[in-house]
């Protein structure tokens with residue numbers, strides 16, 4: 431699972447008011463190379479939650495992203511390369527996503543998070 | 553990529569080995585799947601460089617087609633882990649990097665606006681009444697550009713009406729009618745539903761278009 435996917439997911443347990451972002455528990459990270467597409471990154475920048483991406487990438491062992499970012503940085507190739515790597519190339523292969531409010535864990539196996547809810551959580 | 557090439561690649565992927573009838577697990581055939589995504593790409597520009605979600609992805613046919621046509625990020629969602637496992641193998645075989653999430657579409661929550669396009673062949677609701685409409689309602693919440701969805705022909709008016717009236721679609725257009733050679737359904741149409749935001753209170757306006765494909 432790429433961190434772009436992580437940046438969209440939120441805990442959907444009944445009663446949870448703010449289920450975003452899910453905390454990441456890492457067992458295994460893999461990296462997969464993706465073709466660089468600057469226009470896509472520039473377009474995504476406005477849509478993603480930067481802080482969630484920074485925290486997620488740090489928990490995956492990548493700490494190159496600046497804590498704060500603004501659109502002017504999109505002119506820097508160095509910044510775009512790091513953004514690209516964090517957003518698209520780092521994958522959570524094994525581990526869990528943890529609901530920030532309840533601590534409920536959603537397991538991730540073979541890169542696939544299981545977001546199915548138990549009956550009493552719907 | 554040429555249409556024939558796309559159809560050929562989709563024809564080579566592995567499908568449900570033990571389809572679960574309750575989940576309405578029948579695959580979209582390569583003929584329909586390739587044309588559906590080809591139209592989305594070539595007529596509407598809704599695939600390449602986009603973020604695409606495949607709702608009820610099963611073994612991945614539609615999402616993989618999007619990946620083959622150059623989508624930048626494809627996410628397949630399904631409730632069934634066995635299908636997702638096959639889909640993930642199919643992605644590896646095609647050397648596509650597709651993401652998957654196991655979830656029930658009905659109670660799935662997502663941050664809005666990141667997904668551009670939703671593509672789906674939802675359960676028609678022959679087993680669980682309203683399943684098709686559950687999918688459509690969530691799809692129209694999540695997609696910021698378009699939803700391409702297969703529906704049973706007999707539900708066309710209901711689907712169109714509900715999408716426009718209740719789910720904030722701005723247009724609902726039948727792109728084509730296709731003949732499915734399947735056990736469960738015999739006839740389906742492809743709907744294209746466009747949600748866009750007209751003003752800052754997210755009011756939605758509607759248009760209707762029609763497109764025929766051989």
Ligand SMILES: C[S@@+](CC[C@H](N)C(=O)[O-])C[C@H]1O[C@@H](n2cnc3c(N)ncnc32)[C@H](O)[C@@H]1O
Nearest residue numbers: 575578579580608609610613630631656657673
């Ligand atoms: C008609 S099949 C389509 C499969 C695949 N998209 C294709 O086109 O070949 C419908 C899929 O929806 C999945 N499904 C059914 N109910 C679901 C639900 N509530 N949430 C998520 N997926 C569901 C089934 O497991 C099945 O894979």
